[in-house]
Amino acid sequence: MYVPFLKYRYKQSTGLSWWLFMIAGMLQCTACKKTYTPSTHLTNKLVILAELTAGDTIKIPVGKSTLIENGSTINFEKITNASVHLQDALGHFWLLPFNASPEYSNGPTSIYSYPQKIIADQTYTIDISQPDLEAVKATTHIPAAFTITEVDTLREMYTDQPVLTFNFTINDVPGEEDFYIIEALKQVVKIYRHFTWQNITYNYDTPDGKALYDRLKDQYPLPLLKDTIPTNTFIRLNMFNRDMLTDNSAINYNGDSFHRIFLSDASFDGEAYRTTVSVNTQYFTSDNTMMQGSVLFMVKSVSRGYYDYLFQYEKNKIDFGTLPSSHSVTPSGNITNGLGILGGVYKNQLTYYFDTF
Amino acid sequence: MRRVTMIAVLIMLVATQVKAQDTSILSRPFHPSLKKGSIREFLEDLAKQGGIDVEYSSTFLEIKKVITLNGKEATVADLLRQLLVNQEVKAVEINNKLIIVRANGTSPQPVYALYGFIKEDGSKEPLINATIRESATGKGTITNTYGYFSLPLTAGNHTLLVSYIGYTTKTVDVKLSGNTRTDIPLSLNGIVQEIIVTAGNSLKKGTGANIRTDEYEANNNLIGENDPVRSRDLQPGVINIQESTDGVLVRGGNPDQNLFLLDGNEVFNPTHLLGALSIVNKTSFKSMMFYKSDFPSRFGGLISSVTDVYTKDGNMSQWKGEANLGFLAGSATIEGPLIKNKTAVMVSFRHNWMSPRLKLDQESFSTRFYDFHFKITHLLNNNNKLMLNIYNGNDRISVKEDYNNNLQKWGNKLASLGWNHVLGPRSFVNTSFNLSHYNNLAGFQYTIYDDSTSFPVANRVYSTYSSIAHYNLKTQFEVYANNNIKFNFGAKAAYTKIKPFSIDISKEFQEDIGDFKAITPLPFMDYTLYYENEININHRLLIRPGIHFTTYKFRDYHFSSFQPRFFAAYKINATQQFYVAYNKLTQYLHLLNNPFLGMNNMVWVPSTRLLKPEESTSASVGYTYKDKTNTTVSAEVYWKKMYNITNYVDGGNIFSNDSTWEENILTGKGWSYGLELLTEKKLRKWLFTLSYTLSWNWRQFDDLNNGRKFPYKYDRRHVVNLAVAYKPNKNWDISAAGSISSGDVFTMPEKIYPDFDNSQHIIDPEDPVQTYRFIYYNSALNQFRTLPYYRMDIAANYYLTTKKRWQHKFTAGIYNLLGSASKYNYDLQASIDGKFNVVLSKNKLFGVSPFLSYTINF
Known part of the structure; x- marks a missing residue:
């Protein structure tokens, strides 16, 4: 009788010891944890945010990212010492110098430019190097030329907003899939006031010119003339999507306004396609001289990567502040080793003036 | 065949003239006086010490063979099993004698x-x-x-x-x-359970766990409301995102892959209080099985787990009841015979009240839930039983915050009519018609402000309503063909109708479903056939091959799925077993979670030509140890792969266009593998359960993360659950339950870069934050990990019996003793002075919450 009892006690003790060993072992396993630690070492990257438009001169905005850390400031360091090269598929090669013009000084990026015009249906490659950051490279294709015709406009009210509605036909280029982006901007113009005295033209908006004009104006008939000079500043004009075939329904509700209208030719490849879009006229005119200018209505054929990037970019803008940052859409660019986008564009543009100067 | 039979001991009782109350010779207790010796010496010892007449012949029995006992023999049968191993003999009990004869020496017994x-x-x-x-x-x-x-x-x-x-x-x-x-x-052991010695380490017929729900009050009690389903969460491989609509996750699967059956009827959202509490009322609860590695062929429809809960049928002989009064809710169940031993009824009801505790934690939070369960069981005769089962449960939650409000309403309605029929001594069939309806309304109110004055000018409420109605007719047969083979087979026909996302935009919350815009419903049919064999190859080896076949039709889309199932268990010795399982499963429903709305905004959608059915293939190998000292240990390694699991498209919004909703959903792959350990130790007054999970859980979508794999958001590498119960006497039990786990993974932007329009010198006059515009960038999904999770709950029960039938239970405890978060959320905020802050919010529905509850059985 005694022996089985001893066996029983022995087994019981073994089980408990094993069990305690399990607890200790598992607690040790859980002790080696990492928290809020990225899996890779994070470094800043060069940024390209450029649109190469057929017929326009080369202008490449180049910037740098900022790492996010607790307490880090939202600020972008300018890149003024980059080496920027652009070449086309025919072997033409341009070295783009940094453009120090004051009109670009306020932007978050630096402009590298060259007075060479971009050609439609051509492929361009850009290489940028900078001493502190990894070199980047990107390629884009400028779409082939296309036309828009039969443009009708109508002033009306849409969703309680005054709009100018554009009805027009896109004459799609057959072959590869084309992607269209429609947008409207107001290009701020600078008012250039001048007068001519003894066959010499003087700028009224300079202190000397104004003083001369004030001295002469009562003695001679001296007309003060105004000219508008387009600047590189633009004002965004909101649009309303009137076409159910666009991709905008995946961004927001159709009753809401959009910055850009996204349309692919999947359903009308090679055909004439009639579409409608309305532009909010709220900023067509302004008493503020800083907001006066010409209204540009643009229908752009863009490269696929650029289309996707801007689509995600617009989605991101709409969600900003309403979704946690973890849900934010990160636009996927085409910059190797860097961030941003190099987009190719062929555009048809209509220009309207509504301001009186 | 005889030679092939390695298990040579065929012990058969052919007792004659034995009174019914006598104990058979083989089952008599016997402890040999020697541990090592020849067969002859042992048989002589049996005769001498045990007083048992033993007859045998040395012509077919190797009586000189020396045997060393393993020390586990407690009965005559235990001894003979060891002595006669590999001998082609059997022991026959005749006329109170034990006769050892050749295995083929007697005519076969019927x-x-x-x-x-x-x-x-x-x-x-x-x-x-x-x-x-x-x-x-x-x-x-x-x-x-x-x-x-x-x-x-x-x-x-x-x-x-x-x-x-x-x-x-x-x-x-x-x-x-x-x-x-x-x-x-x-007979029940009584309210306070002594440590139970279970029926030994029988050869496994499957790995489905019969979950005990009465062991750890601390684990099951949510502020005075006992939720038996929470016992399941102690199992390794199960992660319960406490107080979250994400609910339960099993072996790296999505929340929508867990089949929850209440009395055999599928429930699409089996929770109250946004997932904090199950719909199962303890006062009506009977039992629960849980499957995650081995799926018997009768199960299908969802691909990660099955929780099979049964409630009481109703007392056939007397009226009884149980009522519970807690901080959170009150509940009661009454059961009894309408016709004694013929017809029984069970009625159960539960309703919450707004507890002071809840008010204290969440001033802006109000909730209301109830559930009602009615069951009537009627015995037509000895072989036929009819069961009618009706359940209705609803939730309403509203949250009011400074700038936006949420309203959430959801509910389940279940009904089933079942018929049990004993076809004969070896066969049984159950046939039932089931209806399950789930509806969900999510409303989100926001305020529109005047740009010039910053004053609020209007309210807008964006509400969505969705519902799913599921009807099925199923029949399940069980046939015991002979000693070693059992057949399970059956069929099911199901019709499901989904109304996915009716939308309403209004000035105030709309709770009347009739106000919602009608959307074209999405109905589908699916048919199931299943078949499996349970085969005992010998007393050590069992195999259970099976097949589950389904065919599915949604509009012009057809899909058929052959789902092989296999389980095998091998008994190494009296304490140890190995087992393997292989399963393929398919599910035709996808659950989508719209990130654009708050709270529970999940929508079920069917599989389509674009949105293929979800499928999983899994395999596992396990080991169990169970001895007579009440120590059990199990270890299992598993591998699971999932196909066509869903995710919203980046930038997609399924609610914006109901004709193109499929295009906004990405499908991808997921896989999971790991090790699960579970051990239980029972002492006289103590009970311990410890589980540990080591797992890796991955996802891969072609259009996410540049096609690279990324960890699933609940990729908790280590999860440890520990529960302890102490029962000093019949009046008291005290328990504590705790868990520690790795944190979750999450996505956070790691960089910003200049805004595109800003770089083009485009100014948006409507943009209030144009000065701080930037673009977030993250190089990979889910590359950050939160803090580890931990939590602890404690509870004590005091039992008191008054009069004859009145039993009282007083429960006190502290829910969330450490005030732990049930979920960590990290967000990035940019302050007005242009600085970033990484903000950690620790979400929990209940903080440190002492509670009391009272239960009476009568």
Whole structure:
């Protein structure tokens, strides 16, 4: 009788010891944890945010990212010492110098430019190097030329907003899939006031010119003339999507306004396609001289990567502040080793003036 | 064939002239006086010490063979198993003698079926997974979900051990001279359970876990409301995102991949309080099975787990009841006979009240939930039973915050009519018609401000309503063909109709469903056939091959799925077993979570030509150890791969266009692998359960993360659950439950870069933050990990019995003793001075919450 009892006690003790060993072992396993630690070492990257438009001169905005850390400031360091090269598929090669013009000084990026015009249906490659950051490279294709015709406009009210509605036909280029982006901007113009005295033209908006004009104006008939000079500043004009075939329904509700209208030719490849879009006229005119200018209505054929990037970019803008940052859409660019986008564009543009100067 | 039979000991009882109450020779207790010796010496010892006449012949028995006992022999049968191993002999009990004869030395005995139901004594409540086992041979079976069993035995006398967790093990002597119907009643052990010695380490028939729900009050109690389903969460491989609509995640699967059955009827959202509490009312609860590695062929429809919950049928002999009063809710169940031993009814009801505790934690939070359960069971005769089952439960939650408000309403309606029919001594069939309806309304109110004055000018409420109605007719057969083979087969036809996302935009919350815009419903049909064999190759090896076949039709889209299932268990010795399982499963429903709305905004959608059915393939290998000292250990490694699992498209909004909703959903792959350990130790007054999960959980979508794999958001590498109960006497039990786990992974932007329009010198005059515009960038999804999770709950029960039938239970405890978060959320915020802050929010519905509750059984 005694022996089985001893066996029983022995087994019981073994089980408990094993069990305690399990607890200790598992607690040790859980002790080696990492928290809020990225899996890779994070470094800043060069940024390209450029649109190469057929017929326009080369202008490449180049910037740098900022790492996010607790307490880090939202600020972008300018890149003024980059080496920027652009070449086309025919072997033409341009070295783009940094453009120090004051009109670009306020932007978050630096402009590298060259007075060479971009050609439609051509492929361009850009290489940028900078001493502190990894070199980047990107390629884009400028779409082939296309036309828009039969443009009708109508002033009306849409969703309680005054709009100018554009009805027009896109004459799609057959072959590869084309992607269209429609947008409207107001290009701020600078008012250039001048007068001519003894066959010499003087700028009224300079202190000397104004003083001369004030001295002469009562003695001679001296007309003060105004000219508008387009600047590189633009004002965004909101649009309303009137076409159910666009991709905008995946961004927001159709009753809401959009910055850009996204349309692919999947359903009308090679055909004439009639579409409608309305532009909010709220900023067509302004008493503020800083907001006066010409209204540009643009229908752009863009490269696929650029289309996707801007689509995600617009989605991101709409969600900003309403979704946690973890849900934010990160636009996927085409910059190797860097961030941003190099987009190719062929555009048809209509220009309207509504301001009186 | 005889030579092939490695298990040479065929012990058969052919007892004659034995009184029913006598104990058979083989099952008599016996402890040999020697540990090592020849067979002859042991048989002489048996005769001398045990007073048993033993007859044998040395012509077919190697009597000089030396045997060393393993020390585990407690009965005559235990001793003979060791002595006669590899001898082609068998022991026959005749005229109170033990005769050892050649295995083929006697004519074969006819085999009859002992069948019937194992029920609770008095109430006649069928007991699910109760064990019935012949003590001499260890041969046995378990009852099915309706308490039915069929055990093939040879003619003659048999002593059977009948056991069930929480009930007193019963010894039943039967004499078989033909197929015999025996309904066996088992008695409850009483309110306070002593440590139960279960019926030994029987050869596994599957890995489905019969979850005990009465062991750890601390684990199950949510502020005074006992939720039996929470016991499941102690199992390794299960992650319960406490107080979250993401709910339960099993082996790296999505929340929508877990099938929850209430009395056999599918429930699409089995929770109250945004997932904090299950819809199962403790006062009506009977039993729960949980499957995650081995899926019997009758299960299908969802691909990661099955939780199979059964409620009481109703007491057939007397009226009884149970009521519970807690901080969170009050509940009561009454059951009793409408016609004694013929018709029983069970009615259960629960309703919450806004507890002061809840108010204290969440001033802006108000909630209301209730559930009602009605069941009537009618015995047509000994072989036929009808069951009508009705459930209705609803939730309403509103959250009011400074700038936006949320309203959430959801509910389940269930109804089923079932028929149990005993076809004969070896076969049983259950047929049922089931209806399950789930609806969900999510409203989100926001305020529109005047740009010039910053004053609020209007409210807008964006509401969505979706519902799913599921009807099925199914029949399930169980046939015990002979001693070693059982057939399970059946069929199901199901019709499901989804109304996915009706939308309403209004000035105030719309709770009237009629105000919602009608959307074209999405109906589909699916048909199922299944078949499996449970084959006992010998007393050490069981295999269970099976097939589950479904065919699906949604509009012009058809899909068929062959789903092989396989399970095998091998008994190494009396304490250890190995098992393997392989399963393929398919599900036709996808659950989508719209990130654009708050709270529970999940929508079920069907599989389509674009949105393929989800499928999983899994394999696991396990080991179990269970000894007579009440130590159990199990270890299992598993691998699971999932196909066509869903995710919203980046930038997609399924609610914006109901004709193109499929295009906004990405499908991809997921896979998971890991190790799960579970150990239980029972001492006289103590009970410990420890589980540990080591797992890796991955996802891969072609259009996400540049096609690279990324960890699933609940990729918790280590999860440890520990529960301890102490029962010093019959009046008290004290328990504590805790868990520690790795943090979740999450996505956070790691960089910003200049805004595109800003770089083009485009100014948006409507943009209030144009100065701080930037673009977030993250190089990979889910590359950050949160803090580890930990939590602890404690509770104590005091039991008091007054008069004869009144039993009282007083419960006190502290829920979330450490005030732990149930979920960490990290967000990035940019302040007005242009600085970033990484903000950690620790979400929890309940902080440190002391509670009291009172339960009465009458």
